[in-house]
Amino acid sequence: MSELGHLRADFPILRREINGAPLVYLDSAATTQKPQPVLDAMDEYYANHNANVHRGAHTLAAEATERYEDARSRIASFVDTASAQIAFTRGATAAINVIAYGWGLNHLREGDRIVVSVSEHHANLVPWQMISRYTGAELIYLELDDEFIIDTSNLEAVIDDRVRIVAFGGMSNVTGALGPVDALVDAAHSVGAITVLDGAQLVPHAPVSADDLGVDYMVFSAHKMLGPTGIGALWGKPERLEELEPLEGGGEMINIVERYHSTWAPVPHKFEAGTPPIAEAIGFGAAVDYLGRVGMEAVAAHEREITAYALERLSEVPDLTIYGPKDVTKRGGAVSFSLGDIHPHDLATIVDQDGVAIRAGHHCARPLMQYLQVPATARASFYLYNLREEVDVLVGALMKARKVFGLG
Amino acid sequence: MSELGHLRADFPILRREINGAPLVYLDSAATTQKPQPVLDAMDEYYANHNANVHRGAHTLAAEATERYEDARSRIASFVDTASAQIAFTRGATAAINVIAYGWGLNHLREGDRIVVSVSEHHANLVPWQMISRYTGAELIYLELDDEFIIDTSNLEAVIDDRVRIVAFGGMSNVTGALGPVDALVDAAHSVGAITVLDGAQLVPHAPVSADDLGVDYMVFSAHKMLGPTGIGALWGKPERLEELEPLEGGGEMINIVERYHSTWAPVPHKFEAGTPPIAEAIGFGAAVDYLGRVGMEAVAAHEREITAYALERLSEVPDLTIYGPKDVTKRGGAVSFSLGDIHPHDLATIVDQDGVAIRAGHHCARPLMQYLQVPATARASFYLYNLREEVDVLVGALMKARKVFGLG
Amino acid sequence: MSQLDELYREVILDHYRNPRRRGTLSGNHLHAEGNNPSCGDEFALDLVVENGVITDAAMQGQGCSISQASGSMMMDAIVGRSVDEVEDLMRKFKVMMTIEDGDDPLDPDRPGSVLGDLEALQGVRKFPVRIKCADLAWATLEDALAQAGR
């Protein structure tokens, strides 16, 4: 496992102390830390090549455009697809909204159904509620099985021919459960429905070949995979991107603008209204380069190992309940738990005194919290820079929390 | 004028050479260059405080949230308004789309009218075309007077009580003409219509007091005012932000999420779905700090002076036509022109050989090009770091272009 | 005392585990709800105000020890008091949660100045992100009293 330990030197923030203790950052599911090469790539861009893209005949504009498009093609390679299938958005949330509005407003009507799972992040839930309201299409939920995985035992009962869209996550940011991609794609396609994969927690943590997944659309966020804030990606099958109306209008996304009517630029540009997040695209490109150098197989193996260790050590803590699969082949490195009657928020505050950053709350998945019948959970989540010893620090801090709350 | 010359040292890119000549960057209307303190602020954030905001009880999350919200309040002060009236978006384009969809989809219907001007940037045009298509509301145009300013001589004829929205620019990115804010606000409000000000070219160049302008909504972009790409702002009167439905759904923007229905967070957070552009907000904050230290009065004075000089020098170039007001009190520092039968694109290429970056094209304002009956224009645009001598370099390069095209 | 022990004093854990006046009121009463979307804390309040005096109250909710203990202690502190006294208490509580170390939040010259158990919440000031937890119940109370039309 520790063969990735040397990477820590690339992450300036990991040298920080929190409350007098070394930072133990276990909140990568919320956002990841950034290695120096990502910061350097953006600085180099601003210091030497900054200009607006696709707009000018001058040298800087050409340099900026080249770097921006080059970043797109590197991100495309990273998920094993063509450049034209990657549109840059503000993030995963923005990308799902593009799909929900762009497809939904133009293809959905009353009587149609949209299927999501109860474990979705609000990003893959609230846009569908909105589109349901605007179009009259009905929202239907998939429940979970006893391993916290989307239940596929009775799919035909839910996914019938009224269903037009099936939207689900590649990995739950709460339970860590992997989405049953194949089963859902098969069920959706057998009734002619399109599939939307929320890849925000999948793409950062495993080798992904977008074209091979079978889904129609996929989204992900740079900041969850070593990249900067402010950028994410929308991926689609070529014909799906063609049929998707752009959500936002503005510069860059047009072909011809007349007073009363406009036509759109070819994909992917029609989804990129206005000045795009240029420096962020370049930083995103540097992030996938970095991940590529490490190798996504190595990243996944490291996370599997540290997650297995965490599940083992956490199960030694009395009164601790884990919400998520125990089998590391069915899950990623987001581990949600509760500890006795200590509220997760209190837990987070207590372990923070030992430098440990975990997240507490509903994790933007309130319907899942209701399903689990908990108001909130605590969550530790791991990435390539985490160490086995950091799990030990977490467990030590949890034992201290038990003391503070008089649990012995 | 040259009292701002010392600031150039803060902009690393201004040390670059282009085609063997010092860079003369005259494309700030497309995007501005960034001073070192803006880059440093973002690096410092990533290196020491990076975490997701509004989500965690741990120290980094608190530090990130504090810095993010602090940036909001500094940007609010910069336009003389309250923090809660500033929502972060991906940029000006995104912010206009939030208004167009959020207000339009929920308040417009057939028979209603949306008024824009023929000089609008596509960002303030295409979203209204889209909303017109989705709602059946009709799009109506305001024309220009002979100084290229939105014609207000016969407003009652256009702005009648079918009009629900009047959307216009604070300064044209093509002609430099300032928008007749007072006249349009009065006309709109007299029929109960709301006003949307595209401030993308206004806020960077003049002291702006949002609350005093009289408009209902205003938008602007960080990258056009020394800040990073990937972020902009939506401003609104408090009651207008209340009545505006969010466009995008997702995390952070919610209050309570139930399976089939959700309620929204208070303004401005209901407009900020998903992980926001956090580092970018911090960079944006550093940019307005920088502008604040220089003083927006000083910025405006500098631009007025250099624009006056440019108008004077350009008028000495034979066969050169300027599209825009000649009076510097009626305009900003974006100067569009054509030179004989030399296509603007060719002009841009030729002056680029002398290191001069100007823009050529339709400037995302195709209806304006048709109105001006030109396919494109060349545009030089100025900011606080430009020098009088740079205008001389431009004029020299234009004379060279005349030679290349055999105009003598 | 460590900062943690100061935050999680005995009395706070006691109120967290044994909240006072948990439940709902029947009959005529005011009702207000509040929540912190970022952490999920929820608090709801039933309140009876008669002749300017809070004669009965009940709370519901879920959340961290600080939010729930603050609510429970608030119940103890407000029932039987006049709305005037309670508003004074609200002000004092606000002052306590915002002042810097060293200042004295308790002005002995004001009537009803003693915050009692509530003083245990002083430790929260060292944990700025938790202040909104302590405030939740009080913001909800403010809403409820606003309905009383004063």
Next chain:
Amino acid sequence: MSQLDELYREVILDHYRNPRRRGTLSGNHLHAEGNNPSCGDEFALDLVVENGVITDAAMQGQGCSISQASGSMMMDAIVGRSVDEVEDLMRKFKVMMTIEDGDDPLDPDRPGSVLGDLEALQGVRKFPVRIKCADLAWATLEDALAQAGR
């Protein structure tokens, strides 16, 4: 010759100012349109193909000297040629616009290998952002020929 003079050769400026076959065709013909949204260059083409030969053509459009001269030179080069020859020309043109300095774009062994005036466009290669200007007419031609159903 400076890079600029190489770009704006006499023959290019001549075609820009005196475009060949500018106008429209009446009667039965193919039509295709192209544009570069980023710079606003527009090009449209009317084309008559009879028995595998381009017998007539006319162009419309507006844009920079490179895009319009490229179109005008293309008109000269295609009318009277067989579609096969023109497709060969298209390939050669593409090669010329993409190859590196030093390579020879003109393979003397191929029929119709001489690009003629079009060789004047070689200077564009030094200005990568302008290549799409030179390409516009040719992409439009490709569209038109695709309609010919070959």
